[in-house]
Amino acid sequence: MTDIPILYEDGEALVVDKPAGLPIDRPRKGGPALDDHLEALKLGFQRAPTPVHRLDQDTSGCLLLARNPKALKRFNKAFEDRLVEKEYVGLVAGTLGEDEGTIELSLSKISSAEKGWRMIAAKKGKPAITHWRKLGEKDGVTLVEFRPVTGRTHQIRIHALAGLGHALVGDPVYGKPDPRAKRTMLHATKLVMHRENKTPIEAVSPLPADFGGFGFA
Template structure:
């Protein structure tokens, strides 16, 4: 029996509500990961379900798992072809200018001995696009809805910092002094996922806001 909430289930797919703090891959230093829960997510099937995409360790919410290799291949292609609707909610360490917009920045990976690896905005990087909309403000912070078209590593996090000029609250990599101690983790939640399928009903899932958002004064606007 798994303790991870299941948001959607059929013969070829599961969508789970991944908790914050649970990495997809086993950390190099050891420790728990999603692998420890896959057996409990078989739910009577012989094969282990496998994740189709990635969420950062801190990020909570909708994660699609495929229940057989053919489905995994089709779902992965749907992500590559941008046929998947993704919706995130995040809390900014400040209030942005304007109420909505689109961030288009090419992203590239850099690494240093002092800071490790991170993503930066770079003209020669891979194109990335995120649409955003202001939902609410509270105590000098903003609740933002993000709809990314692309799925680059750390895309929303770097788009906040470099595109909006405000990091996500609690982000240890792209944050600054304003985020330290302000939240228990990076305040980003994968609230909604939709995957269209030829000849089948679409996969649709919504993950309720975790308590860390309510603690900051933001009501559950996941639906």
């Protein structure tokens, strides 16, 4: 048995509810990773499933896995062709003047010896688009739904900071520490992938308990 909840399952796909703090790849310094769970996620199949896309270590929620190489190739193409609907919810460390909008800010990677690598908004970077909608507000923190069109590294984190004017709560790279947050407060709440001649892959992950500490249940 696997201790990672399964949100969707068929002959070629799994969607699991990745817990916050679990990296997809093994960290250089060692420690737990999704790899530790792939054998259990065979669920009677000969092959271990393969992650199709990435979620940051802190990000919880819907993660798609392919159960065979042919499915992996098709799913990768669907992501490349932007045929996958993804929804996230995040806590933004501030209040917003508008209720919804679209952020179009290109992103680029920079690095330095002091701070390591990070992403920044840059005109010469790779195009990135995120639709957003305000879901609620409490004590100076805003619950926001993010619907990324593109899938750039740290896209939502940078678009929150540079596009909305506030970093995500608990973001150790782009924000400020918050004693109530043990991680960057971002959750992949929904994933939908349409397939030819098959029912869509569709999964929804409930809001994690740590969002409740900010008054959002």
